[in-house]
Amino acid sequence: MYNKSLKQLSTSLQNKDISSVELSQYFLDRIKRYDGELNSVITLNEEAALQAAAQADKIIHAGNAGPLTGIPLLHKDIFCTEGLRTSCGSKMLDNFIAPYSATAVNKLTQAGTVMLGKTNMDEFAMGSSNETSFYGAVKNPWDLQTVPGGSSGGSAAAVAARLAPLASGTDTGGSIRQPAAFCGITGIKPTYGSVSRYGMIAFASSLDQAGAMAKSAEDAAYMLQAMSGFDEKDSTSVDRPVADLVSGLGDSIKGLTVGLPKEFFGAELDADMRDKVEAAVDTIKSAGASIKEISLPNINLSVPAYYVVAPAECSANLSRFDGVRFGHRCDSPKDLEDLYKRSRGEGFGDEVKRRIMMGAYVLSAGYYDAYYKKAQQVRRLIKQDFVNAFKEVDIIASATAPSVAFTAGDKTDDPVSMYLSDIFTIGVNLAGLPGMSVPCGYINKMPVGLQLIGNYYDESRLLNVAHQYQQLTDWHTHVPTGFEE
């Protein structure tokens, strides 16, 4: 049951082989059984989930079911959920219950999904290993000593361990793709503006984008389609019809050109990783695609540019957490300054503080031009590199991360080395392009992710390339040892 595809689950539900209540209970039981060691879920939503499932069963009985009706899922704890705590992985919001749900959550609820709970994450989505959460680190189900990646590490670990068929994620610099790679699942971040950011707690507004995490590209396509769409409550959401992401799955990819950026295959990519990615590209080639080397000349500037832009935006986005209206407030403040300093000092963890300070610094008088403005210029160059590349190729492929999942604690004292784990993913956010990660093998028994990058609004083709690859491989069906029962 746990390894069935979304289509299979939907068929079982509609044939009434199983009810949504039973299916939801089944996955709730798996969470209870396995999550003690994984720590992928912060808040369980059992009672409300079973009610929602019963509701879904009625819809199924009435014959009005869609492909997602009655399907259980988990939401990253960055999405506001009306009536259920939304912590964003932070002590600051340990007591926060939003009076509204994120648009993406609402859309998935309207599609009939059943929310089982909220997944663990790096605090305020700042991290690449899920070690910065106030609720403790998440473990990688493939090896409990290693990290699941971040910041959507809880969602990735949960899907990998088959605690839910689907989970939502957000990706500001790789936060869907890198944990998907580390945990051997499929994750997609669509074009910036495709999924509304309303109700999704902001980290870096111009980079944040929600997406889908699932076992396969096909499952992710169903989920992403349901989440996407224009929202008048988000000024940066794009007003265009939602593309059909599903019916093109199965189209031939003959004649497709896959670009390999030479900058992503340089000396810093270790040989094993290169082998896996090249093997995956060969598989895609065997389906009729051609391969072309391309160049993204400014891509090496993406990490420094990102670590100016993202902290700058976060420094302002996180100012609202001041202990005045909601969230953590220190005990008996003696004056206003004390209230601010202690509420924020106690409520935020180290990584969040580090980024707020970096952000305030790069925006301050006398430094703005040298940092923020320069970074924005670099950002335009990087975007232009991609625009040029997509004149020659349809899809770009690379490794998702420079390594497989690393051992917990390895990089916590070295922020720069931690930041470099997003070296292949960050450029995509700076350019606002869609990108995804699909499993493509193992190094030392740990999953490797293949990153595929599409042109703007070309998610349909992107997902189909991944789907075609998954028709020829079975990495995405593997379940980590110990979670098969």
Next chain:
Amino acid sequence: MQWETVIGLEIHAQLATKSKIFSGASVAYGAEPNTQACAVDLGLPGTLPVLNEQAVRFAVKFGLAIDAHIAPYSVFARKNYFYPDLPKGYQTSQFDLPIVGLGEIDIIVDGETRTIGVTRAHLEEDAGKSLHEDYHGMTGVDLNRAGTPLLEIVSEPDMRSAAEAVAYVKTLHSLVQYLGICDGNMQEGSFRCDVNISMRPMGQEEFGTRAEIKNLNSFRFIEKAIAHEVERQIDLLESGHKIVQETRLYDSNKDETRSMRSKEEANDYRYFPDPDLLPVEITAELLEEMRADLPELPAAKKSRFQQQYKLSEYDASVLTVQRAQADYYEQAVEASNGEAKLVANWMMGELSAGLNKASLDITQSPVSAERLGSLVSRIADQTISGKIAKQVFELMWSSEDSADEIIEREGLKQISDTGALEKMIDQLMADNMAQVEQFRAGKTKMLGFFVGQLMKQTQGKANPQELNKLLQEKLKG
């Protein structure tokens, strides 16, 4: 030494939209605290701003009215600082790319016209209100005002006296109301003003160090605060001190300004473009559409009134300060069949006195323009005298009746019937021969006695011109 005062102004005009600049919450004044603040206004996590289009249109309208450059592309920026009444920890404003660029506005001081430059006008959100009283050492926060749309209008340092500054503020105050983009209510804070003042030796080109006086909300306070600040700065300069660049507050109770914070304590606001909002693009089509839609502006209306109604400059400027006042005037003139001067006198006399006494606005006048116009027409066609008209006006004020109904009912119609008047004069002369003799002996002042007596007899209804003519004839014999 002779000092020259240099003044620049920043005016915050609250835009007369129904909802806030970035949320759907109402902006109506006077609601219970925190009842008009939605999730966006409270800065709850995950909420996002959506720009109110009406606010943009209002800003463009203002720009067109002062002949300013309207930016085809303007950008909202975040101004970062912490304060409990600033929910997001930043104010969404405009910084290096404001919607309205350089423009200008004419003011008149002592009959002379001066042109004052407007550097820029930008859109921004207001903060909430911190309430320090009644909370026993704590502070209450009311976020009803948070997110209210403001247009901040920044002038060039072009003014040289308190009188010019006040004239500039009054001109803008009138303009924004004409445009219908601000209700101009200074008591409720819809129109408030920061004044930058510096002094320099007469003839020197370089500006002196300035002090800024914040949040002045009446013309009188602006005038007094400037007068006080000029005196303070001259005293300092002449006693060899330097002016410190700082922000000061004007205390209207003590009539003094005092320091709020100096430049050293000023915040670094770390402005940067707001990534939650798209740049505002103003198309040429929208500009054309709005230009065509622009109402007649105060200056144009004033000169038209002078020409069309043959009014003095003073009368024309008083009548055109408020658009509602000017509209009232034109309606009343029409109802009076063109008695332009007489209507002007009545509006600036009886009507204005009545409204002031009752603390009413022209739009709330118990006597409508049509009713005043018909009253004036009855003076013009000599149905009643001006004196009787005041009586009629009072009755109109407290009733719905028309001037004609009141004149008829109260029997106030003027007696212009020469036969009747002659008879009364003859009788009066017969009864007062001594006075007739005095008149004829050269004491022409006695005419007044006879006019008075006859007016008394007719309860003021005798047609004064007719009466005078007949009396003169008969008394001379």
